[in-house]
Amino acid sequence: MKPVLETHDLTVIYSRKPVLYGVDLTVHAGSIVGLLGPNGAGKSTFIKACMGLIPLESGWVELFGQRGRKAIRRAGYVPQRESVDWDFPVNALDVVLMGRYGKLGLFRRPGKADREMAMDCLRMVNMEAYADRQIAALSGGQQQRIFLARALAQETDLYFLDEPFVGVDAATEAAIITILRKMRDQGKTLIVVHHDLTTAAQYFDQLVLLNMRVIASGPTQEVFTEENLHRAYGGRLTLLTQAASERIQQRSS
Amino acid sequence: MSARLEIPAFDWLRVVVEPWALYPETTIWIVLMGWLVSLVCGAVGLFLILRRMAMTGDAISHSVLPGLVLAFLWTASRATLPMMLGALIAGVLSVILIEWIHRSSRVKPDAAMGIVFSLFFAVGVILVTAYADHIDLDADCVLYGEIAYVPLEPMWALAGIELGPAPVMRMAMVGLIVAGLGFLFFKELITTSFDPVLAASLGLSPKAFHYGLMIVLSVVIVSSFEAVGAILVVAMLIFPGATALLLTHRLRLALALLPMIAALHSLLGYHLAVWFDVTVAGSMAVAAGGLLAIAWAVYCIWARVARSSH
Numbered sequence: 001m002k003p004v005l006e007t008h009d010l011t012v013i014y015s016r017k018p019v020l021y022g023v024d025l026t027v028h029a030g031s032i033v034g035l036l037g038p039n040g041a042g043k044s045t046f047i048k049a050c051m052g053l054i055p056l057e058s059g060w061v062e063l064f065g066q067r068g069r070k071a072i073r074r075a076g077y078v079p080q081r082e083s084v085d086w087d088f089p090v091n092a093l094d095v096v097l098m099g100r101y102g103k104l105g106l107f108r109r110p111g112k113a114d115r116e117m118a119m120d121c122l123r124m125v126n127m128e129a130y131a132d133r134q135i136a137a138l139s140g141g142q143q144q145r146i147f148l149a150r151a152l153a154q155e156t157d158l159y160f161l162d163e164p165f166v167g168v169d170a171a172t173e174a175a176i177i178t179i180l181r182k183m184r185d186q187g188k189t190l191i192v193v194h195h196d197l198t199t200a201a202q203y204f205d206q207l208v209l210l211n212m213r214v215i216a217s218g219p220t221q222e223v224f225t226e227e228n229l230h231r232a233y234g235g236r237l238t239l240l241t242q243a244a245s246e247r248i249q250q251r252s253s
Numbered sequence: 254m255s256a257r258l259e260i261p262a263f264d265w266l267r268v269v270v271e272p273w274a275l276y277p278e279t280t281i282w283i284v285l286m287g288w289l290v291s292l293v294c295g296a297v298g299l300f301l302i303l304r305r306m307a308m309t310g311d312a313i314s315h316s317v318l319p320g321l322v323l324a325f326l327w328t329a330s331r332a333t334l335p336m337m338l339g340a341l342i343a344g345v346l347s348v349i350l351i352e353w354i355h356r357s358s359r360v361k362p363d364a365a366m367g368i369v370f371s372l373f374f375a376v377g378v379i380l381v382t383a384y385a386d387h388i389d390l391d392a393d394c395v396l397y398g399e400i401a402y403v404p405l406e407p408m409w410a411l412a413g414i415e416l417g418p419a420p421v422m423r424m425a426m427v428g429l430i431v432a433g434l435g436f437l438f439f440k441e442l443i444t445t446s447f448d449p450v451l452a453a454s455l456g457l458s459p460k461a462f463h464y465g466l467m468i469v470l471s472v473v474i475v476s477s478f479e480a481v482g483a484i485l486v487v488a489m490l491i492f493p494g495a496t497a498l499l500l501t502h503r504l505r506l507a508l509a510l511l512p513m514i515a516a517l518h519s520l521l522g523y524h525l526a527v528w529f530d531v532t533v534a535g536s537m538a539v540a541a542g543g544l545l546a547i548a549w550a551v552y553c554i555w556a557r558v559a560r561s562s563h
């Protein structure tokens with residue numbers, strides 16, 4: 001079977017500074033893949049490069065064995081929550097409906113079927129009661145659920161999610177991971193940027209450690225080793241593991 | 254010698270009744286033009302505000318000046334189409350230049366905007382003054398416009414029926430086109446404004462809509478020019494949308510409020526101008542400011558009530 005995502009020699013340069021360098025990666029269908037790496041490692045950039053949103057210096061990306069615009073339409077993207085202005089005067093349903101627009105094409109307005117589908121997606125993230133609510137009035141967790149519902153409305157087989165667990169409450173985090181697992185069980189592939197090492201091993205089937213280059217990738221238990229993490233996070237890991245163990249203690253106390 | 258500031262007595266008959274009773278034609282066309290300008294500029298401006306591009310309207314309304322003057326010199330006439338085209342080219346060119354400057358240097362976007370529009374405007378002013386002897390396009394008119402002269406413009410007629418003065422008809426046409434485009438591309442407009450990255454991943458091309466909006470903005474600015482001038486166009490691009498967004502947080506409702514807000518701008522502004530015997534365009538901007546202050550007060554009271562009821 002063809003891989004869902006394959007990149008070869010992917011290189012991105014922002015104003016003469018390489019952010020991704022020679023990234024080779026292959027992801028097969030039906031798994032939740034954690035994309036881990038320190039701040040500024042190029043995780044968001046990697047997603048944008050895969051979605052064709054930024055120019056590549058070299059290399060290529062194939063989605064479902066194809067390149068170009070058409071292939072990219074088969075992937076869904078959930079940007080970082082802070083990347084948009086939540087004061088925007090639309091309601092939750094409006095945002096979820098945006099997920100349908102890729103399929104609608106120019107001039108066509110969303111119809112009743114699209115609305116019902118969007119409501120179903122809201123139901124899946126337990127937000128149907130908030131369809132009419134202006135997005136500015138939603139909590140961080142609720143906003144993230146709306147983003148997830150919008151992704152569901154896109155009905156694609158591959159999703160990139162950028163830090164979906166940042167700034168959300170514990171209940172939302174649990175709800176999101178449950179939905180992601182359900183999606184995986186339907187054969188979808190989810191590539192999730194994550195930064196909390198304490199939950200990484202538990203959430204993901206596969207891991208990719210990224211820091212400008214791919215440090216390690218593969219099944220979680222093979223990749224999630226102290227040595228690999230050290231190579232990805234460098235000196236910062238001691239701080240991170242310290243913070244992580246403190247958090248684990250806090251949770252258990 | 255000092256000029257004394259005197260407030261003329263408010264004479265109900267002179268300020269409110271007479272304009273409609275004694276010279277209704279003039280009054281109707283001025284008020285209608287004011288309404289159209291505020292409505293059409295306001296609708297485009299609402300999206301500028303949502304895209305955090307409010308100052309782009311300011312920049313473009315200055316940048317179109319050299320385009321206007323060059324088109325005028327080129328064709329040696331005040332024909333509208335070449336002037337519109339000249340302004341359109343200058344407007345879009347300035348947008349491209351702004352983006353190019355901040356992308357290819359360390360100059361931040363707002364600074365790039367300041368550089369480009371003041372440069373374009375300066376070139377325009379030089380052209381106007383250099384050729385002032387040969388042309389009857391004076392800087393005052395370009396800057397302030399004169400809505401009071403609108404009823405004196407030639408009438409458009411269709412099959413022998415007089416429709417109305419040319420600027421009003423042109424503005425109405427532009428308004429219809431803007432409304433039509435807004436209706437056709439509503440979903441793309443809100444998606445590219447709210448989440449351009451998602452829009453791009455859906456294949457909606459935020460860039461195309463950005464430039465599309467800039468072109469529409471340039472056309473709207475130029476057709477409003479002769480009525481309210483460069484400086485007051487900026488007011489009309491911001492006030493209606495800002496007022497509507499203070500009154501409601503629902504985009505569709507905000508858009509639906511615009512015709513009413515525009516009517517208030519136009520009527521209040523016109524009668525204010527009659528009362529004080531001053532420029533109509535300036536009075537409209539002042540009325541718009543007053544209305545915004547009222548909307549703000551309403552918003553504050555409403556927010557307080559909402560908070561205390563929780």
Ligand SMILES: Nc1ncnc2c1ncn2[C@@H]1O[C@H](COP(=O)(O)OP(=O)(O)O)[C@@H](O)[C@H]1O
Nearest residue numbers: 014015019037038039040041042043044045046
């Ligand atoms: N638009 C941009 N222009 C210039 N540099 C950028 C841009 N976006 C990101 N960067 C830089 O690229 C690096 C990687 O960023 P990013 O992909 O956002 O990292 P991550 O998501 O892993 O935190 C960072 O050093 C960041 O400063």
Ligand SMILES: [Mg+2]
Nearest residue numbers: 043044045080
């Ligand atoms: Mg990031």
